[in-house]
Amino acid sequence: MIGSPDIGGFPIELQSSTDCSKPASNRRPSFSDSKMKKSPQSGSQSIKNLRKVLDEIDVNKDGWKEKIIDFVYDEFSVQNEERNMCETRETTSKMFYFGNGSDSESGPSTPTQESCPSLLDIAPTQDRTIDDLTKDLKEERPLRDGDFLRLLNRGVIKSRELEEKVKEKERAVAIRREFVAPKLLNNLPYKGYNYDMVMNSCCENVIGFMPIPMGTAGPLKINCRNVFVPMATTEGALIASTNRGCSAIFKAGGVTSRVFDDKMTRAPVVQMRCLDDCLKLKSWISIEENFQKIKKEFDQTSRFANLLKIETTIDGSILFIKFFAKTGDAMGMNMVSKGCSSAMKYLKDQFPEMKVLSLSGNLCVDKKAAAINWIQGRGKSVAAECSFSDKLVSSIFRTTPRDLVEAANAKLNVGSSRAGTLGGQNCHAANIVAAIFLATGQDAAQVVSSSMCSTKIEVDDKDGDLKVSCTMPVMEVGTVGGGTILGPQRDCLKMLECEGPNETSPGANAARLAEVICGAVLAGEISLLASLTTDELVDSHMKLNRSRMNLYSSPSSLMVPNTQSKDQRNPPIPTSPNQIRQKRNSESMRPGCANIL
Secondary structure, three states: OOOOOEEOOEEEEEOOOOOOOOOOOOOOOOOOOOOOOOOOOOHHHHHHHHHHHHHHOOOOOOOHHHHHHHHHHHHHOOOOOOOOOOOOHHHOOOOEEEOOOOOOOOOOOOOOOOOOOOHHHOOOOOOOOHHHHHHHHHOOOOOOHHHHHHHHHOOOOOHHHHHHHHOOHHHHHHHHHHHHOOOOOOOOOOOOOOHHHOEOOOEOOOOOOOOOOEEEEEEEEEOOEEEEEEEEOOOOOHHHHHHHHHHHHHHHOOEEEEEEEEEEEEOOEEEOOOHHHHHHHHHHHHOHHHHHHHHHHHHOOOOOOEEEEEEEEEEOOEEEEEEEEEOOOEOOHHHHHHHHHHHHHHHHHHOOOOEEEEOOOOOOOOOOOOHHHHHHOOEEEEEEEEEEOHHHHHHHHOOOHHHHHHHHHHHHHHHHHHHOOOOEEOOOHHHHHHHHHHHHOOOHHHHHHHOOEEEEEEEOOOOOOEEEEEEEEEEOOOOEOHHHHOHHHHHHHHHOOOOOOOOOOOOHHHHHHHHHHHHHHHHHHHHHHHHHHOOOHHHHHHHHOOOOOOOOOOHHHHHOOOOOOHHHHOOOOOOOHHHHHHHHHHOOOOOOHHHOO
């Protein structure tokens, strides 16, 4: 053991790794080596000292908060001059834990993630003044983690500046975690991540990364090719249901999916002096020669930008100028925005009286369910269809085509219309879209529009087969840029055979992704509708989407004494499948997070 100081009554033990037999100058100092202003006090003595300080403080005078902060730092802080105890720290099974005062080397009863440091791994230092630390910061001299944390606490540096000041990105993330949420992020990992791909690309003020369970549905036979569809989700039964739909599609011969339109939009809004000026600008843009001039300015901003057309909409003296463009394999929002910015500068030169109010006038429309996109389309407009025989429907879905058609008409057509949904003529398209978006690095906010879907189910009068189709006119996806640059998301795109740009046919990879998503949506739609028709939805969710872990104790259960006998508290555990099924059916729903569907 390296040391076992007693900080505030909570012993902290450090288990050394196998490579700590280095000279003292090259290894992390132990707590016993630390040069603290005060040696740690016992818990009771620390409380007495704190009460004494509080009694002496006059809250009506300035600086009373600083006195308390300084006392707490002096009394309870411990120093760590380096982040890593030794080179092999990554292989140490448990770095820090709050012990019980014994010499036992066993860890806590509740496992913690090895990648997350404890609070005491990084603590504000107190052996130097703020002025000295600030001077070293300006002169770019080396500072300890605790020094940076203290500078953050005093407002000398901002959280967003850590990567620039610290230089090492993972170290900056570790310091920021202790600044924004001390002791609260033990289960949020941060080590071993490629932050070079994140900074200035995907996220700011980074404190780690969020693990989401990943599963696959499939194989999905789509356009004569089989793929396993990656899905990131926390909703139990979703992948199982989609997988059943994929199985039915495979046995039916596969799903046909096609992109039938491709265009990204951006609609700047400008203010003219009067209505006549609006009409003048509108007329000028509609002339083909002038459009080609605008197109030249637009297309030169990217080798993949291809302006297709411009539409204008007048509202009094306000004019919306909507650009439609192809963007290759990128989703295209940044590309179109950059092209619009260049085009608007050119228009400003031609019409000096024009005032650009906003580069986006919400007529685009981005990240909002809108009728104009439902009608005109945005991004990739895609449709998928598949036919299922009567026998296949009966064997896999345990229902009939006629029953499915009746349920679909009542739910998808009548129900959605009565509810006033926009693009909501589907069962749960957003479930599949969101799961694949997260897995493949798409813009999660665009699920709101990309999941707009019309699911159509009918019976063929000739052979009685069930015909299912899904039409999604606003599939905003890409295979380059955004979250697709991250390693895990790139791997998921490789699974779908559409990673990165298509050099020979720009836009083909993004179109492939849109087609796969639409095909997977069809699989999820037919499976869920069948579950609703046969009344199997609740049973499947009880089995696959009902956590039985009691993470949050009910306050009422803590207050009411347990009067049950030992036999009542520990009933015999059912062993046979029939016993388990009977027990599950007999259980009553009790209020609590674990019982929410």
